[in-house]
Amino acid sequence: MTNTSTNRTAGLGVLLAACISTFVVNANTSAVTILLPAISEDTGAPVATLQWAVTGYMLVGAAVIVTSGALGDVFGRRKVFLGGLLLFVASCALIALSTSATGVIAGRMIQGAAGSTILACGMSLLSVDSAGQGQMKAITLWGAASAAGGAAGPLVGGLLVGITGWQGLFWIDLLIAAACIPVTLFMVRESRDESRSHVIDWAGTVLIAVILVPLVLALSEGGDWGWLSVATIGCLVLAALGVVAFVAAERRVSAPLVDLNLFRNRVLVGATLAILLVAGTINGLMYVLSLYFQDPASFGMTALQAGLATLPAVAVMIAITPLITPIAVRIGSRRAVALGFLLSTAGFAVLGFASSSWKYTAFVIPLVVMAVGLGLANGPASSASTSSVDPEEVGAAAGISNMARYVGGSLATAATATVYAAAIETQKQAGASPAEALATGLSRAAILMAVLAALGVALAVLMGRHREARTTAVHRAAGAAAFGHTIPTATTTTR
Structure with a gap:
């Protein structure tokens, strides 16, 4: 039966299943960087290796997110959603039972x-x-629920490390995700898009991985291999060939993973790149701060203390959310994004002067400024990515922006981890104390993120003078939520 209601409230079952599951997914994602030192201690693997527990997660997520949404449109959203829950439960068990870095990283990729x-x-x-x-x-x-999960993750993860060990987070996530399965089975209706082509672009999914995996490898290992080594250059060439093959493949399939015609929209391109930079700098920042705060040579915080240390930034980012849309409406999306990146550039630049003499209080103001800036840039960019296209293209534009978040997170985390580790090693070889070496590593990583944020200011120009004409409140909410795959315009629901 085709649904034509103009004002209908979502059922309790779908609200519970969708909101609880997204809370768990985002809490799990944000908690892992806090857990890396504890996982390293238990498995005996260096943190540099365990970085792949973060980047591997994002790599697979980038390759799969649009395809999984398309699978739901074709075969049934409830069915594919249940498959995601079952896979999440299995991955939690695999990670919690792992005694090696291989098991943890494999579980995180799943x-x-x-x-x-x-x-x-x-x-x-x-x-x-x-x-x-x-x-x-x-x-x-x-x-x-997404924002609350991201905020709660480091705190819950840090708390559990001291009570149950790092495995406790994954066992609890397993139980909550498992509880969503019967709710979905008995309280959520099946739905699919009968008008959508049943062709799934598997080639596009594989080629996304072909592009990203060697690129992340080059960024992660280039310092050890040598930036002009055969291995590094070979990875970059392979990634470039993957881009060429991806473009060729997308032009030939009837239902492409990414509609290349959308990239003619200057506003969408600028907004997508801005989203990529926001996601990249947030993930890079959380990665280095969680390691720096917990290292005995710096503050020697516990995992819980490190989670609490990031709370001012997370709290401010959530607190300013209601103010973002009014600001963007008042000064325009492009100016709001530019202002947001300017603020975050300033915050990162201040951290670029970090030294071993800094106390924790010296970090608070830069972190708050960065949080305000990144939150201000993310909201209007997310909204512009969907409101700048025709209604029938909203789903495709949302898919592109969601992929950009995963791509930005994986690439920036890899690059930040490399800069951080390389600067520390260089300083140690030069005779610097462990505390001085760590501070230099943090400083160099912050400078890299300041450069990325500054690029965001330049990208704001690409967004042009965009006026959100006839943009509905739903589109704005969907853009601010920032994670959705599609908002279908023609849907058939079945029990």
Whole structure:
């Protein structure tokens, strides 16, 4: 039966399943960087190796998120959502039972596929089960659950390390995700897009991995291999060939993973690149700060203390969320994004002067400034990525922006980890104390992120003078939520 309601509230079952699952996925994602030192101690693997537990998750997520949403549209969103939940449960068990870095990293890569599937299909299930103001409320709740999960992750993870060990986080996540399965089975209706082509672009999915894996390898290992070594250059060439093959493949398939015609839209391109930079700098920042705060040569914090140390930035980012749309409306999306990146550039630049004499209080103001800036840049960029296209292209544009988040996170984390580790090693070889070497590593990583944020200011120019004409409140909510796959415009629901 085709649904034509203009104002319909989402059912309790779909709200519970979608919001709880996205909370768990985002909490799990944000907690892992805090857990890396504890995992390193238990498995005997260096943190540099365990970095792949973060980048591997994002690599797989980037390759899978659009495809998983398309699978839901074709074969049933509830069915694919349930598959994501089952895969997430299995990945949690694998990670919690692992005694080696290989098991943890493999589990996290599987979790990347599961998490992106849950996010893509959960948003779609909410969208098709509601309409009008009811849809806006549902998506707003979903976005709030996403933000709350991201904020709670480091705190919960840090707390559990001292009580249950790092494995406790994954056992608890397993139980919560498992509880969502019967809720979904018995309280959520199946839905699919009968008008969508049943062709799935598997080649595009594989080629995304072909592009990203060697690129991340080059960024992660280039310092050890040598930036002009055969291995590094070979990885970069392979990534470039992957781009060429991807473009060629997308032009030939009937239902491409990415509609290349959308890249003619200057606003969408600028917004997508801005989203990529926001995601990259946030993930890079959390990675280096979690390591720096917990290192005995710096503050020697516990995992819980390190989680609490990032709380000012997370709290401010959540607190300013209601103010972002009014600011963007008042000064325009492009200026809001530019202002946001200017603020974050300034915050990162201050951290570029970090030294071993700094106390924790010296970090608070730069972190707050960065949080305000990145939050201000992310909201309007997310909204512009969907409101700058025609209604029938909203789903495709959302898929591109979601992929950009995963790509930005994986690339920036790899690059930041390399700069951080290389600067520390160079300083140690030069005779610097461990504390001085760590501070230099943090400083160099902050400078890299300042450069990335400064690029965001330049990218704001690409967005042009965009006026969100006739943009609905639902589109704004979906853009701010920032993780959804599609908001279907033609949907058939079945029990």
